[in-house]
Amino acid sequence: MAKRVLAVDDSKTMRDMVNFTLKNAGYEVIEAEDGLKALALAKAQSVDVILTDINMPNMDGISLVKELRAQPQYRSTPILILTTEGGDDKKAAGRAAGATGWIVKPFSPDKLIAVINKVCP
Amino acid sequence: MNDVTQNYEETLNTIKRGGSDSHLMQFISFRVGTEDYAVDILAVREIKGWTRTTVLPNQPDYVRGVLNLRGAIVPVFDLKCRFGQGETEATEKHVVIIVSIAERLIGLLVDQVSDILSVQPDSVGPVPEMEPGRAQAFLEGIITVNDSMIVLLSLNSLFDSVILAGTEPAEQNAA
Amino acid sequence: MSNAASTSSDYSQFRQTFFAESAEMLADMESKLERLTAHGLDREELDAVFRCVHSIKAGAGMFNYARLVDFAHGFEALLDRMRDGRMQIDTTVANLIIRAADVLSELVSAAQSERAVPTDVGVAVSEELSHLLSLGLSTSGLESGSDGPETPPLRRVEIRFSPRPGLLRHANEPLLVIRELGGLGEMTTVCDTSRLPGLETIDVEETYFAWTFELTTEASDSTIGEVFEFVADDAEISLTTLETFSSEPDDMAEDEAFGLWLEPSEVPSATVEVSATQLDAGSQPLHPLAPMPTKSASLSSIRVDLFRVDRLVNMVGELVISQAMLRQELSQLTHKTIDGLEALDTLTRDLQDCVMAIRMQPVRSVFARMPRLVREVASKLGKHVRLTMIGEQTELDKTVIEELADPLTHMIRNSVDHGIEMPDTRLAKGKSAEGSITLSAAHVGSNILIHLEDDGAGLNRERLYNKAVEKGVIAEGTKLSDEEIVDLIFAPGFSTAAFVSDVSGRGVGMDVVRRNIMKIGGRIQVSSVEGKGTRFTLIIPLTLAVLDGMLISVGAEKYILPLTSIIESFRPLPSQIRVLAGGGRVAHIRGDYVRLIALNRLFDVDSAIDDPTKGLIVLTETADGTRIGIVVDELIGQQQVVIKSLQQNYTPVLGISGATILGDGNVALILDIEQLGEIKEQNA
Numbered sequence: 018m019a020k021r022v023l024a025v026d027d028s029k030t031m032r033d034m035v036n037f038t039l040k041n042a043g044y045e046v047i048e049a050e051d052g053l054k055a056l057a058l059a060k061a062q063s064v065d066v067i068l069t070d071i072n073m074p075n076m077d078g079i080s081l082v083k084e085l086r087a088q089p090q091y092r093s094t095p096i097l098i099l100t101t102e103g104g105d106d107k108k109a110a111g112r113a114a115g116a117t118g119w120i121v122k123p124f125s126p127d128k129l130i131a132v133i134n135k136v137c138p
Numbered sequence: 139m140n141d142v143t144q145n146y147e148e149t150l151n152t153i154k155r156g157g158s159d160s161h162l163m164q165f166i167s168f169r170v171g172t173e174d175y176a177v178d179i180l181a182v183r184e185i186k187g188w189t190r191t192t193v194l195p196n197q198p199d200y201v202r203g204v205l206n207l208r209g210a211i212v213p214v215f216d217l218k219c220r221f222g223q224g225e226t227e228a229t230e231k232h233v234v235i236i237v238s239i240a241e242r243l244i245g246l247l248v249d250q251v252s253d254i255l256s257v258q259p260d261s262v263g264p265v266p267e268m269e270p271g272r273a274q275a276f277l278e279g280i281i282t283v284n285d286s287m288i289v290l291l292s293l294n295s296l297f298d299s300v301i302l303a304g305t306e307p308a309e310q311n312a313a
Numbered sequence: 314m315s316n317a318a319s320t321s322s323d324y325s326q327f328r329q330t331f332f333a334e335s336a337e338m339l340a341d342m343e344s345k346l347e348r349l350t351a352h353g354l355d356r357e358e359l360d361a362v363f364r365c366v367h368s369i370k371a372g373a374g375m376f377n378y379a380r381l382v383d384f385a386h387g388f389e390a391l392l393d394r395m396r397d398g399r400m401q402i403d404t405t406v407a408n409l410i411i412r413a414a415d416v417l418s419e420l421v422s423a424a425q426s427e428r429a430v431p432t433d434v435g436v437a438v439s440e441e442l443s444h445l446l447s448l449g450l451s452t453s454g455l456e457s458g459s460d461g462p463e464t465p466p467l468r469r470v471e472i473r474f475s476p477r478p479g480l481l482r483h484a485n486e487p488l489l490v491i492r493e494l495g496g497l498g499e500m501t502t503v504c505d506t507s508r509l510p511g512l513e514t515i516d517v518e519e520t521y522f523a524w525t526f527e528l529t530t531e532a533s534d535s536t537i538g539e540v541f542e543f544v545a546d547d548a549e550i551s552l553t554t555l556e557t558f559s560s561e562p563d564d565m566a567e568d569e570a571f572g573l574w575l576e577p578s579e580v581p582s583a584t585v586e587v588s589a590t591q592l593d594a595g596s597q598p599l600h601p602l603a604p605m606p607t608k609s610a611s612l613s614s615i616r617v618d619l620f621r622v623d624r625l626v627n628m629v630g631e632l633v634i635s636q637a638m639l640r641q642e643l644s645q646l647t648h649k650t651i652d653g654l655e656a657l658d659t660l661t662r663d664l665q666d667c668v669m670a671i672r673m674q675p676v677r678s679v680f681a682r683m684p685r686l687v688r689e690v691a692s693k694l695g696k697h698v699r700l701t702m703i704g705e706q707t708e709l710d711k712t713v714i715e716e717l718a719d720p721l722t723h724m725i726r727n728s729v730d731h732g733i734e735m736p737d738t739r740l741a742k743g744k745s746a747e748g749s750i751t752l753s754a755a756h757v758g759s760n761i762l763i764h765l766e767d768d769g770a771g772l773n774r775e776r777l778y779n780k781a782v783e784k785g786v787i788a789e790g791t792k793l794s795d796e797e798i799v800d801l802i803f804a805p806g807f808s809t810a811a812f813v814s815d816v817s818g819r820g821v822g823m824d825v826v827r828r829n830i831m832k833i834g835g836r837i838q839v840s841s842v843e844g845k846g847t848r849f850t851l852i853i854p855l856t857l858a859v860l861d862g863m864l865i866s867v868g869a870e871k872y873i874l875p876l877t878s879i880i881e882s883f884r885p886l887p888s889q890i891r892v893l894a895g896g897g898r899v900a901h902i903r904g905d906y907v908r909l910i911a912l913n914r915l916f917d918v919d920s921a922i923d924d925p926t927k928g929l930i931v932l933t934e935t936a937d938g939t940r941i942g943i944v945v946d947e948l949i950g951q952q953q954v955v956i957k958s959l960q961q962n963y964t965p966v967l968g969i970s971g972a973t974i975l976g977d978g979n980v981a982l983i984l985d986i987e988q989l990g991e992i993k994e995q996n997a
Contacts, residue, residue: 028368030331034324034375072364083499101371108572109467113529114499118572123374126324192980193870194959194966195916196992204963204972204980209631211972211980213963242962 019045020137021062025055025069025081026099031122035068038126039133052076056084059091066137067096068120071107079107079114086115095136162256165281167288168235168248170217174288176255176281177246181237181293185251188232199225202247207236214245220276220296239293255288257281262290324375331372332425338365339418344681344705346414349407356396362410363392369421378424381417384435387442388413394446409445412438415685467531468557474541475505475523476548491524493540498530527555619711622671626858629661629668630955636661637976669856673708676754676761679718680705683725683752690729697746698733700725703753709761710856716833717763717853720826724765724849725750727823732769732847742844744768756855760835760877763851772841774798781807799839800938803827831987833857834875838938852877860956862983864949864975865931867912868921873954873973873983874931874943882931882948890925900930900942907932908990911944915968915992922946933986941990956983968992 022044024035029050036046047062049055053075059067067085071078078098085091098111098119108119120132165176166185184207191203191214200219204211214234218226226232226247234245262279278292342365345358354362370385391410394400416435423430472494476487494500505523515521530537534552541550640654680702691698733739733748740746751766777798781787786804793801801807805824830837835853854860854877862873889901890909898909909930913921922928922944930942954973959966959982970985 027364028372029334030327030372030375031368033330034327037327072360072367074361074364080499101367101374106467113467113469122371123377190979192972192982193916193918194963194982195918195968197966204959206974206978206980209627209634209957209974211957211959211962211974244962 019043020065021045021047022133022137023047023049023055023059023064023067023069025049025052025067025073025078027051027070027073031070031099035129038129041126042130042133044133052078052081052084055081059085060088063090064094066133067091067094068099068133069096070099071111079110082111082114082116097132097136163259163262165255165257165288165290166235167252167255168233168246169250169252170221170248171223174252174286175217175248176288176290177235177237177293178290179254181239182235183238183243184236186234186236187230188228188234188247202228205234205245207243207245210243212236212243212245214247215296216247218247218249237293255281255283257283265289328376331376332421335369335372335421338368339414339421340678340681341365342414343418343685344677346411347681347684347702349402349410353402353407359392359396363389363396366392366417369417373421373424376424378420380430380435381420381424384413384420384439385417387439387446388417390446391442400445406445409438409441411688413442415688418685467529469527469529469555470537471553471555472526472528472537473523473551474526474548475550476520476544478519487520487522487524487544490540490544491526494526494528494537497532497537497540498528500526500528502526625668626672629665630858633661633665633955634974634976634978638978641976669859670708672710672712672856672858674711674714675706675708676714676717676763677705679714679721680752680754682718682722686722686725687729687750690726691733694730695735696729696733696748697736698729698748698750701749701751703751704755707754707756707761708855709853710858712857713761713833713853713855716829717851720829720851721752721763721765723826724823725752728765728767728769728847732767732771734770757852761851761853761855763853764848765851766846766848768846771843771845771847772799772802772839773843777801799841802839803837834860834877836877836934858956860954860973860983861951862954862973863931863951864981865943865945866947866949867916867945868918870916870918870921871949871975871979871981872912872945873981874933875983875986876951878933878935878986880932880934880940882929884928885925885930887926898925900925902932902942905940907940907942909942909944910989912984913944915989935987935990939990941986943984943989954981954983 022035022039024032024039024046025048026032026035027050032048032050036048039046044066047058047064049058051073052069055067055069056076058064067081069078069081073081076084082096082098085094085096095117096115098107098116099122100107100111100119101122111119117136118132120129164179166179166182167174167176169175189205191205193203194201194213200216202214202216204213206212216226216228218224226249228247231250233248233251235248235251236243236245261283262281265277265280276292276296277289279290281288281290342362345354345362348354348358366385366389370382370389373381373385388410391400391406391413395402395406400406416438419434420430423434474487474490491502503525505525506521508523509515509521528537537552541548544550636657640658643654683702684700687698687700728750729748733750734742734744736746739748749768751764753764753766755762774795778787778793778801781798781801781804782789782791784807786801786807787793802823803826805822807822807824827837830851830853833853834857835851838850838852839847840850841847860873861876863876863879865872865874885900885902891899891901891906893899898911899906900909901907909925911923911925912918913923925942925944928944928946929948931945931948932940932942934940954975956971957973959969959972966982968985968988968991969982970988971983972980973983975981
């Protein structure tokens with residue numbers, strides 16, 4: 018069965034691109050446009066990998082990571098944060114919150130697939 | 139009038155469900171004045187008794203106005219008048235056949251529905267040449283049933299100029 | 314960014330989404346920035362503006378729009394400073410932000426149309442951004458585009474807080490302390506309730522709880538200490554740093570584009586342990602500390618195909634009609650049935666309102682473009698103009714909004730160009746150098762009223778009149794009321810010399826504006842005081858799907874007249890009616906002669922009242938201000954009708970704008986006032 022990726026980003030463009038890339042790589046992708054919706058989705062369905070932007074309305078990516086880690090079923094699920102270049106403080110905050118890793122925007126489809134494959138064997 | 143409508147609808151449904159031999163062509167025949175005409179049953183959406191229509195101003199005489207067909211505004215055409223035989227004195231016994239042509243719904247006011255015909259394709263013959271000026275253009279073919287001739291109407295050419303080409307009927311009338 | 318080339322080719326299909334989304338975000342940003350100069354921005358608005366710039370930057374990176382990325386980067390950095398309070402908003406910063414937003418939008422549209430941007434565009438703004446960012450910050454902070462080096466590293470600390478008995482008696486409240494501490498970062502709280510005695514021995518002025526907090530923060534020891542400033546003497550407090558998160562890049566991982574923390578840091582527990590006894594004691598100091606989404610409920614939205622909405626609108630329209638028909642059919646029935654029907658009636662109306670509301674959007678989407686337009690036009694002309702917008706949240710039908718954009722743009726451009734005077738002229742007239750334009754929207758009944766008002770030169774009657782004579786719009790010597798002279802600006806082909814310029818351009822005149830407004834069933838009026846300013850009023854129906862109408866009868870026929878065009882109705886005296894030589898009739902109404910149109914003659918309706926003194930005259934006004942008296946038998950009543958197209962199954966009919974279905978199931982035609990005057994009477 019295809020692994021399910023939850024792509025969280027307030028930008029539709031980003032979600033579309035992630036969705037397109039990962040779908041072609043054989044993943045099932047579900048989307049959310051902010052942390053709050055992502056959390057609700059994650060609680061409602063089981064998700065194998067979470068890929069989240071940081072700057073989002075309602076609930077940002079860092080809070081989302083924390084909330085997810087507080088859910089028993091997501092204690093060990095890979096969570097990747099999407100940051101822009103030079104976002105070292107964001108990376109640190111992401112790590113502190115319990116994220117598994119990060120991907121810098123802009124990214125190429127190959128890179129995205131490679132990282133997802135890595136955390137989701 | 140309701141039972142009339144219902145009967146036809148039941149019959150229509152039976153036919154559309156393929157209750158008869160599917161190789162046969164099916165037509166609804168109806169009477170206008172002294173003549174019988176027919177239209178392809180697949181174009182027929184509904185048959186209902188005549189009710190008062192809302193008159194559209196400054197339109198050709200054969201445009202009897204519009205009626206409400208479950209929310210759609212449907213124009214009704216008087217076939218007798220279209221054939222140049224004067225306006226129909228419509229009563230409750232008259233019938234409006236709702237047909238669909240080119241994705242539009244129109245109503246045809248006729249005297250009565252006669253029959254539902256199932257015929258072999260080869261029993262539809264061509265229309266013979268007639269003198270110019272006759273309503274020949276509306277005719278698509280002639281069906282022979284039990285020795286009587288029924289004229290098959292070409293719905294597209296009947297009302298093309300009015301409802302499809304978008305001419306200005308008001309001006310025609312005023313002229 | 315070594316992978317930029319493959320990125321841009323592989324993701325090119327998403328370009329359109331990117332630009333559509335950017336346009337939405339920019340419009341939203343524009344409207345937020347509009348408030349910036351006046352009130353500053355609250356945290357939420359600032360966050361939204363930041364996200365907009367951030368998302369555009371990120372998207373632009375995916376498509377390899379280098380200039381856009383560079384520019385957005387500096388802009389984003391400035392906004393980030395403001396977000397974490399390292400930069401305060403003053404006039405300079407506010408102006409820079411507004412200009413930066415303009416440049417950003419310019420660069421986005423250049424990228425979209427694939428046109429080259431002159432190299433100097435945005436350079437000045439970029440430099441000012443850099444300059445502002447470098448103030449009071451070391452260069453390394455600038456380069457990282459975010460964090461300054463003076464910020465202590467992020468760390469996780471454990472704080473123990475055990476209040477002593479005196480704390481409450483000193484009027485200190487542990488809850489407030491805990492809240493403040495929670496404000497320093499993300500915090501988890503464990504409450505120790507072991508000292509809590511049985512209920513019967515509880516002293517309400519005593520504290521029994523102790524807390525252990527785990528705080529992830531950038532705050533220094535002294536900052537944390539300040540939180541406990543007032544309770545330090547009444548409590549035992551300890552602070553231990555558990556872990557420091559270094560922001561050194563080499564601590565992260567091996568690759569610049571992504572990385573994984575191979576040994577994830579210990580996941581901080583977000584659960585709050587609350588003992589039952591504590592709840593019994595009636596105090597819940599922990600609740601506000603639990604990490605939870607605190608932002609106010611967001612306005613969430615979905616994108617729905619307009620076609621589906623239209624179908625829904627149609628279906629509800631049917632429901633309303635069927636319900637009305639049913640009501641009519643069942644009107645003789647018992648009280649109980651009628652009660653039920655009334656409930657259904659209310660429900661159906663509410664449902665219809667809800668469904669219609671789906672199509673409604675705030676006029677903000679159109680208004681939001683205007684500040685930039687005003688700035689552009691004003692700076693091109695060397696004028697100072699302040700645009701004030703009121704009622705941007707006023708909602709109207711999406712279709713109507715779209716049709717409103719062009720006329721409104723043109724009118725605003727006109728106001729800046731022709732209305733507002735040059736600064737020195739204004740000063741000479743004793744006005745402030747800065748001109749003022751006010752754009753406001755408000756609901757009035759089933760219409761939206763839009764006012765566009767400027768405090769500029771106003772309309773010069775004499776020049777308008779002379780120009781109209783010159784252009785052959787009116788004959789010389791024509792007597793016009795003041796109102797009629799002002800209305801000349803809407804006459805086709807009319808433009809005074811002063812009405813043509815570089816900015817407003819030739820060709821598009823106010824006549825086109827009026828035609829566009831008429832097309833959506835609206836009307837436009839103008840009033841002006843010379844030297845003081847001009848005011849345009851647009852009256853526009855909220856929606857094109859329903860209409861407030863007056864049901865009238867003519868013989869056996871019934872028609873709907875749009876309520877907005879009706880001025881009054883009355884039964885004239887015989888002395889008010891004159892028959893003209895050609896057979897046409899006029900009515901003398903308060904000094905004016907108004908052309909009469911008898912629907913029975915126009916539409917050839919039998920057995921209708923032909924003599925207006927026995928029937929009624931409905932006085933109506935067309936969009937261009939022409940008054941027409943319509944002769945009818947009687948007024949049946951006012952009602953809201955669902956507009957149906959005749960063209961769906963038939964051709965357009967002159968004088969008829971559409972049809973509707975009445976409560977009895979019959980069709981009634983909706984009259985098109987604008988066209989009625991064009992129809993010849995049949996049997997005068």
